[in-house]
Amino acid sequence: MSRIKEREPMPQQPPAERIKNFFEVALGYTEEQAIAEAKRCLHCKEKPCIAGCPVIIDIPEFVGLVAEGKFLEAAAVLKRDNSLPAICGRVCPQEEQCEKTCLLSKTGQPIAIGRLERYVADYEALHADATPLGRDLKSRPNSSPRPNGSHERPKGPSLARFGVAVVGSGPAGLTVAGDLAKMGYSVTIFEALHDTGGVLRYGIPEFRLPRDILDREIDYVKSLGVKVVKNVIIGKTVTIPELLSGGFEAVFVGTGAGAPMMMNLPGENLNGVLSGNEWLTRINLMRANRFPEYGTPLKVPKKAAVIGGGNTAMDCARTALRVGAEEVTIVYRRSRVEMPARLEEIENAEAEGVIFKLLMNPTRFLGDGNGRLVGMECIRMELGEPDDSGRRRPVPIPGSEFVMDVDTAIIAIGQTPNPLIRTTTDGLQVTKWGGIIIDEQTGMTSIPGLFAGGDAVTGAATVITAMGAGRTAAMGIDRYIRQKHGLPVEDGEPEAGDN
Numbered sequence: 263m264s265r266i267k268e269r270e271p272m273p274q275q276p277p278a279e280r281i282k283n284f285f286e287v288a289l290g291y292t293e294e295q296a297i298a299e300a301k302r303c304l305h306c307k308e309k310p311c312i313a314g315c316p317v318i319i320d321i322p323e324f325v326g327l328v329a330e331g332k333f334l335e336a337a338a339v340l341k342r343d344n345s346l347p348a349i350c351g352r353v354c355p356q357e358e359q360c361e362k363t364c365l366l367s368k369t370g371q372p373i374a375i376g377r378l379e380r381y382v383a384d385y386e387a388l389h390a391d392a393t394p395l396g397r398d399l400k401s402r403p404n405s406s407p408r409p410n411g412s413h414e415r416p417k418g419p420s421l422a423r424f425g426v427a428v429v430g431s432g433p434a435g436l437t438v439a440g441d442l443a444k445m446g447y448s449v450t451i452f453e454a455l456h457d458t459g460g461v462l463r464y465g466i467p468e469f470r471l472p473r474d475i476l477d478r479e480i481d482y483v484k485s486l487g488v489k490v491v492k493n494v495i496i497g498k499t500v501t502i503p504e505l506l507s508g509g510f511e512a513v514f515v516g517t518g519a520g521a522p523m524m525m526n527l528p529g530e531n532l533n534g535v536l537s538g539n540e541w542l543t544r545i546n547l548m549r550a551n552r553f554p555e556y557g558t559p560l561k562v563p564k565k566a567a568v569i570g571g572g573n574t575a576m577d578c579a580r581t582a583l584r585v586g587a588e589e590v591t592i593v594y595r596r597s598r599v600e601m602p603a604r605l606e607e608i609e610n611a612e613a614e615g616v617i618f619k620l621l622m623n624p625t626r627f628l629g630d631g632n633g634r635l636v637g638m639e640c641i642r643m644e645l646g647e648p649d650d651s652g653r654r655r656p657v658p659i660p661g662s663e664f665v666m667d668v669d670t671a672i673i674a675i676g677q678t679p680n681p682l683i684r685t686t687t688d689g690l691q692v693t694k695w696g697g698i699i700i701d702e703q704t705g706m707t708s709i710p711g712l713f714a715g716g717d718a719v720t721g722a723a724t725v726i727t728a729m730g731a732g733r734t735a736a737m738g739i740d741r742y743i744r745q746k747h748g749l750p751v752e753d754g755e756p757e758a759g760d761n
């Protein structure tokens with residue numbers, strides 16, 4: 263009967279408590295829960311969950327090991343294909359990926375694959391030193407996603423003479439850097455900010471992804487010998503052509519999609535109107551909620567409106583509650599079913615007291631005469647025919663305007679790639695919206711030796727797709743350098759005269 267059991271619930275901090283702190287909301291399974299959940303797996307013949315995972319983790323194998331209480335063995339299976347399992351187990355949209363394809367989802371609740379991944383990764387971090395397998399895992403922990411079933415190349419010591427520059431330290435950059443370092447290359451990451459991790463640090467709040475988990479995974483990449491140079495803006499301090507001609511054999515661009523889209527409405531430049539990116543960066547990276555201990559100030563909102571329905575909007579709203587806002591409202595122009603945010607995050611926001619005003623959109627921001635926001639005029643919407651995204655188009659209802667009292671409006675309607683790289687790199691081909699065009703198989707751009715991946719190529723996407731792109735590019739860079747220098751390129755072929 264265990265097969266039709268409901269999935270194990272995730273223990274959580276109660277909403278009334280958690281909105282007063284930045285500690286992680288989800289507390290993680292206990293050992294008993296992890297085993298009970300893993301035992302629900304049917305071990306189906308077809309194993310549809312594997313194809314649902316963007317990095318093709320052998321899910322039934324790792325889940326089967328959890329069911330037997332063999333957590334370190336399960337971690338070894340995970341780490342064959344995923345370099346950041348503790349992060350992915352927390353933030354991947356499993357409900358749209360592996361869990362969506364799980365056979366159990368046809369009749370009930372799928373296996374909680376993400377929660378098990380998180381349990382196993384955390385267990386391994388805590389117990390790595392306790393057994394020979396744990397120590398072995400620690401010393402060779404994170405292999406990375408291997409799209410197309412490809413394998414890692416044997417490490418060639420003399421590859422260290424080839425330098426590769428990685429621009430950006432988000433999941434794409436960290437993955438490409440880690441993979442290349444493991445192959446033996448000398449890798450340098452250049453990061454514009456004063457800290458590493460990209461959106462994992464400045465975007466996703468601590469109550470969803472604790473910083474010690476992030477630091478642990480980044481420290482591992484550094485332990486492979488990857489050099490990290492912070493506070494360097496590529497395109498300003500030094501350009502991509504300068505990197506390519508200045509000693510680096512190849513360059514990878516993983517600069518993400520950090521330029522916020524604004525609404526271009528009247529009043530948008532009032533004090534109190536800001537982008538989701540700015541709001542989250544101030545708090546997550548600059549620690550404005552701890553001013554004056556940290557140097558960045560924060561005006562705590564009384565009534566905040568967050569415009570948008572994605573993960574960024576949910577993060578902004580829930581962060582606003584935690585810094586002490588009295589009332590936080592999400593304003594979204596479509597209905598709840600069209601919201602792009604993860605369902606879990608929408609439910610968490612609702613439980614925490616975020617108000618949802620759906621089918622409405624701002625039309626202008628209203629000031630107090632001294633440049634400070636005091637209100638937001640909105641119009642009600644209805645859903646019309648589907649648009650290009652396949653979702654029903656929101657259509658304004660004439661004459662339905664009304665005013666909301668707000669002192670803070672956070673615009674979280676999307677991000678695009680920053681233009682700096684493309685405007686300082688002659689010959690780089692980009693799409694109409696600024697995404698870098700690459701060869702899908704290798705990750706190479708229109709410029710030989712220049713590779714790219716992650717949100718800088720796809721526009722705002724997910725952590726796991728950025729990591730997968732990093733993995734593809736690492737393979738592409740390895741092949742490119744080997745071909746350029748007449749080294750063998752086939753898997754497993756020894757490096758002639760290369761020792």
Ligand code: FAD
Pocket residue numbers: 353354355429430431432433434435452453454455458459460461462465466494495496497516517518519520542573574577604680682683715716717718722723724725726728
């Ligand atoms: P990024 O993570 O954006 O990293 C790019 C890095 O490059 C940054 O550190 C940046 O400072 C640096 N950089 C930029 N320009 C330069 C330059 N010129 N020189 C040097 N460095 C530069 N995805 C999920 O899967 N699950 C989630 O729950 C989720 N929640 C999200 C919440 C928020 C608020 C946001 C904004 C995104 C979220 N995403 C989520 C999306 C996910 O975080 C991104 O798709 C992913 O981080 C993209 O990785 P990346 O490496 O391409 O870029």
Ligand code: SF4
Pocket residue numbers: 302303304305306309310311312321322325363364365366372373
């Ligand atoms: Fe187990 Fe679901 Fe995968 Fe079947 S589809 S093997 S039930 S996780």
